[in-house]
Amino acid sequence: MKPIRIGTRGSKLALYQAHHVADLLHKRNLATEIVIIETKGDQVLDVAISKIGSKGVFTEELENQLAERKVDIAVHSAKDLPSRLPEGFEIIAFTEREKANDVILSHKKELPDLDSKKPLLLGTSSTRRIATLRYYYPHVRTTDIRGNLQTRIAKMENGVCDGLLLAYAGVHRMGYDELIRSDLPLDQFIPAVGQGCIGVEAHQSLAPNTKAAIYEAVNHIATAFCLQAERSFLRVLEGGCSIPAFALAVWEGPTLHIKGGLLQLEGKERLYDSFQGSEKEAVSLGIQLAESILAKGGDKLLKEIKQQLHE
Numbered sequence: 001m002k003p004i005r006i007g008t009r010g011s012k013l014a015l016y017q018a019h020h021v022a023d024l025l026h027k028r029n030l031a032t033e034i035v036i037i038e039t040k041g042d043q044v045l046d047v048a049i050s051k052i053g054s055k056g057v058f059t060e061e062l063e064n065q066l067a068e069r070k071v072d073i074a075v076h077s078a079k080d081l082p083s084r085l086p087e088g089f090e091i092i093a094f095t096e097r098e099k100a101n102d103v104i105l106s107h108k109k110e111l112p113d114l115d116s117k118k119p120l121l122l123g124t125s126s127t128r129r130i131a132t133l134r135y136y137y138p139h140v141r142t143t144d145i146r147g148n149l150q151t152r153i154a155k156m157e158n159g160v161c162d163g164l165l166l167a168y169a170g171v172h173r174m175g176y177d178e179l180i181r182s183d184l185p186l187d188q189f190i191p192a193v194g195q196g197c198i199g200v201e202a203h204q205s206l207a208p209n210t211k212a213a214i215y216e217a218v219n220h221i222a223t224a225f226c227l228q229a230e231r232s233f234l235r236v237l238e239g240g241c242s243i244p245a246f247a248l249a250v251w252e253g254p255t256l257h258i259k260g261g262l263l264q265l266e267g268k269e270r271l272y273d274s275f276q277g278s279e280k281e282a283v284s285l286g287i288q289l290a291e292s293i294l295a296k297g298g299d300k301l302l303k304e305i306k307q308q309l310h311e
C-alpha cells in the first residue's frame with residue numbers, strides 16, 4: 001500500500017495530533033506522510049471564533065483536499081468537527097480519549113481558588129466556559145483571548161489575564177502541565193462534545209480496504225461509543241462549536257452514561273439532564289438528551305443564543 005497521506009493544520013497541537021495518528025498507523029506497519037494545510041481558522045487570528053461563524057472554520061480546507069484526493073485522511077480535534085459533516089465525508093475513527101476536563105493555567109504560583117471570591121481575570125474565548133463561570137462563579141471576570149496555546153500563554157505573561165481556561169488535553173499534549181493550577185470539576189465544567197478526542201475524517205472516495213486498515217489501527221471502541229452519543233446530541237441542537245452546549249459520555253461496559261445540557265450565554269440559566277443505556281443505543285441516548293434539554297426550555301434558549309451569536 002502507498003503511504004497514507006494525513007492532512008492536518010500546521011499548528012503545533014494539530015501536528016501533535018497528526019503524529020499521534022501516524023504513530024498508531026505505524027504500529028500496524030502502515031506508512032504515512034504528513035501534509036500541512038492552512039485553514040480559515042488559522043488565518044483569522046484576531047477575531048473571536050464565535051464571530052467568524054464557527055461551522056467548519058478549521059475543517060473546510062482540509063475537506064477540499066480530501067475531496068480532491070490530495071490527502072487520504074484529515075486529522076482534527078473531535079471537538080472542532082461539526083456535528084453534521086458535508087455530504088460525502090465521514091469520520092472513520094476516533095482515538096482513545098485523553099482526560100476530558102478543563103483546567104486553569106497560570107504563570108503565577110499562587111492563584112485564588114474559584115471558590116475564594118477573590119478577584120480573578122481569566123482568558124478564554126469559549127462561550128461554554130464563559131457561561132459556566134458566570135453561572136457558578138459570577139465574581140470571576142473573563143477576557144476574550146485567541147491564538148494558539150503558545151500565543152495565549154505569552155499574552156497571559158504580558159498581563160492580559162491572571163490565568164487561562166483551557167482543555168486539559170491540549171495543554172498536556174503541548175507539554176504545559178507544570179502551568180496547571182487547577183483541574184476543573186467535570187460536574188460543573190462539563191466539556192464540549194468531543195473534547196480530548198481526535199477524529200479521523202475521510203471522503204467516500206477512499207478505498208474501502210484502506211479505510212478498514214485505518215479503522216483497525218486507530219479506532220478506540222469505547223471512545224467511539226461515547227462520541228456517537230455526544231455527537232448525536234449536538235446534531236439535534238444543530239449547534240456549531242460556538243454554542244454553549246456541553247455533553248460528556250462515559251462507557252462503563254455494558255452501560256453508556258451521557259450527561260449534558262445548555263447554558264444561557266450570560267450564565268443566567270443552565271439546563272441539564274443525564275441518561276444511560278447500552279452502547280447500541282448511543283445515538284438514541286444523545287437524541288433523548290437533546291430532546292429533554294429542548295423540552296426544558298432549551299428550544300427557546302437556543303433560538304436566543306443563535307440570534308445573539310448570529311449563527
Ligand SMILES: NCc1[nH]cc(CCC(=O)O)c1CC(=O)O
Pocket residue numbers: 077078079080165166167168169170171194195196197198
Ligand atoms: N477549540 C479549540 C480547541 N480544539 C481542541 C482543543 C484542545 C484539545 C481537545 O480538547 O481535544 C482546543 C483548545 C481548548 O479548548 O483549550
